[in-house]
Amino acid sequence: MNKDLISGVVLLAVSGTYYAWSSQIADSTLSDEVGATGLPHVLSVILAILAALLIARAILLRRARTATAAGTDDESDAGLPRAIGFLLLGAAYVFVLPFIGYVAGTALLIGAVALYEGAPRNWVVLAAAVGGAVFYWAIFVKLLGVHQPVGSLFQGMF
Amino acid sequence: MTTLWDIIHLLTETPLFFVAIGGLTWGILGGALPGISASITMALVLPFTYTMDPAQAIALLACVYIGAEYGGSIPAILIRTPGTNSSAATVIDGYEMNRQGRAGEALGISLMSGVVGSLFGLAMLILLTEPLSWLALAFTPPSYFGLGILGLSVIASMSGGSLIKGLAAATVGLMIATVGTDPISGVTRFTFDIPDLLGGIEPVLVMVGLFALTELMSQSGSSTVLQLNETIRIKLPSWSMMNKLKRSQTIGCILGLFEGLTPGGGGSIAAFMSYNEAKRWSKTPQLFGKGSEEGVAAPEAANNTVASTALIPLLSFGIPSSNSTAVLLGGLLMHGLIPGPRLFEQSAQVIDSIYVGSFIAIIAQIGVGMIILPACIWLVNRPRAYRAGFIFALILSGIFTLNNSLFDLGIALALGLVGYLMRIAGFPVLPMILGVVLGHMVESSYRRSLVLSGGDHMIFLQDPIAVCLLSIALIFVVFSLSREFRDARKTKIEEVHS
Known part of the structure; x- marks a missing residue:
């Protein structure tokens, strides 16, 4: 398994866990239209989509391309x-x-x-x-x- | 009207000169210590100002603020630890220059860009306080939402070649920002009955974890030896270098001016956006992230400009734009000075002291920097084993001072591990930091806007500032995406040819 595939699976798990936790946020009578769960739910869906894209890309590309551009500090896990x-x-x-x-x-x-x-x-x-x-x-x-x-x-x- | 005689009197008849130098030096030392923010540095001297003359007391606090905003860049460049939130963007190229053995050059550029930004900000403060101050009042929740989205719009260009990973990192950052108390209803989110999480996870914890601890872990796990600086001398930029940097410094000054006027900004957004725009307008954008001088100059000019321009809404209306200016407001009130137009008429000496004291501090910054910085470079050039121990202890001590909480230390260590795993997996950390810094502003201003409009999203198109900021954000995103795709295609073609 390559790093992107593992990352995608981990992010998918994070997204699911975050969604489950956000569903347990208490309701409040002071809450607005969006509510305390609004943004967390949207974020978990966005992360799930990004994770799915990462997994799909990793599967489609047999060898994950290593990003070497500025800003990323890729390094070996040795x-x-x-x-x-x-x-x-x-x-x-x-x-x-x-x-x-x-x-x-x-x-x-x-x-x-x-x-x-x-x-x-x-x-x-x-x-x-x-x-x-x-x-x-x-x-x-x-x-x-x-x-x-x-x-x-x-x-x-x- | 202040005359030249008044200024000469201030300089000769009062100890303002020594107050300014003392405040600046204290500010630089405080800002350079991880965990000791500019506001804490100012708050620590606040009790001592109680017995001082009001004009000198406020000038002292203003000089501490200037020093602390500059001081934050020192650990950012030398140990990959931003001393203040606004110096996070300086880490990117500043630390890279240090790794290349160019710490003296990076610190020199940071110092001079800070001076340029501070002087520009001071000039704006003196000349344009009245006309510019009204912009601060024009900012409404939709405007803040626009500002937050504008800040997030630079994510695409900070994704380091992988947009999906950059967006995922930013999303996780936004998720971290939701921990704590909900900004509208007050219910707790993701706190798991842990009192330390009620206030959320502070951005500085995330920065220290993702930048500093990750770097220490990386150095420990790596067999490669960092290139040590051959000299501990500070290399101030030459005229030709200053000429080369003028575009990035101008960008930093303009964005710093804008953010200083907007309450809640605090310098971080201006620093990140300046970095992004300096890269866009640079003749050598490919050097950004690899030790670009412009990558240091732009954010430093921006956050030092903010240190002066943030005083515009404070002095005009008593609106503090950050924690630091809130401390300054406390200093004003402690001495019975009420901010507002009457302050300029009734306490002109206080205003003059701020102007003159700040000017002295900005100029003295070069001299104080030249004395302090070589010692800092010497310290980080000690043998790796001892250096790692000292830096690790400094970082953990600094984190503890935030809230006197061991829990914070645990959070920072956990984030250090996350940052290290992100490095291994090729995820950029900057989008995540942006998400954490801007998450609260984006969510709270979005929801406040909808509360004001009764749920009508048209409010974002009815506010002229919001429309303007959102349009700029859209342009930034389109340009950044097209550049990312162009670069990716170019890389692919080069790979095929090679």
Whole structure:
């Protein structure tokens, strides 16, 4: 199966799911003629038509033409596992942030990403991670006054 | 009537010069931080202006606004993260130039185009406030619908060679824009009882996810090494380059002027449309998307023009055209200044301070930029492993500051994955961003128009501004489609011959 065919099927599924969800939107006595479901229904139909066109084109053309014009960044999916791994580091950061807080979480994130991206395991990674976390804490928390998570482990220390 | 003596007095007898430079620098730093929008940057200094002289306080806020609108282009060019919504269009060619090792050149073009746009906007603000301000009042819901459709009309030319995929991406963007509270009836849509979704998904989350996180994932998954910039020096455009850029800058200035006058615009539509029109009128349209200087100049001239012209409806009628001008309105009211024609008569010194302060800030932008930007280039030229960690942490910290919400971080990460999969499948992300940015405006103005007309669609043909905007949109679509089909046919013929 080529990428366009898979994309078309996925978009068709998105369209169907979106339509089903939009049908569950509550009615309101304040609603106008179009209503809260009006645009969602139209959008799901448009997406379904576009998905069908994509599928039809993919089937008709045995080899999908790769768009190489400006604006699209086609690339191989060989790097997908590594890219997913990178994203999971971010997901882990979101997960641990409420427990260990902003400074420790950010230090861990910078250090983990640096090691994941091939930095040698030495004191430089540790220094960069701690220095970076303190630097961002100074900017966001101290300078801009943004309340970043303190962390349940360090509650009352900051 | 302001005399030259008044201006000289303002410059010498008050600390306006330092206020302008301070405001500009703060604005650039705030605008350059992902997640810290121009309005947040202004809101952060608002409490400090309470004890200031009203004229200096308002001038400070205006200079912060100018700085923040410019500052948004720095991360857009260097790390593919638009610092503000209006700098999203700068990402396309700005980041491409950076990838080619031309970051100094891209930042120089962005800086000078910003200065050109700001000066043009300031001139319009000073000279044409009264005649132009009435256009702001003429905007009705059908006009806004026309404006939204005009913005969406550039999708065809941003589809990167695949119209179906571009339209599908835009449709998904419009779907994302429907999440939250319905603009007319107030019922919730697609919120799944999650309080964080009641206000919808902010466009900046989508931009950071689709642009910045996707790029970080892509670099992580790729074995190719980015070309580092050989020098951290800023390369200001030469006279011949400025001459080459004048067409795109003019387009940006005109569209920026128009959008600044229309409440609710905010600079994004002008930036995208300027990019589209600069490409259409360029002698080298094939370079757009591949590191075109004009592709940086047009949107930057547009969004910096908006920073000045957005003050026209604000000062004339008290109509804020964006969140940033709403903060400025708050500053005016805090000091007991009521916007309107009487403001120009009774508080002429405040108006003069805005004009003179803005002028100082715009000129000083070149000097401040020359000091700040080399350090920014140096930072993004650090070894990839550390750079990725620092950028990732900066982006996630910035996203959290939007609403102090971990949920937002999850949304951005999910959109990063969506953006990466879109890249693999060859879907352009720009139409999706346009859909998210314009979706709410299009839907709410369409439905408000029908409420006003009792369901009669003829209202869109009875409003002269709406007719004008919809006609332009139709022309844009026809031209864009014909160009896309012509290019596709040309490519096919070349493939057959090769």
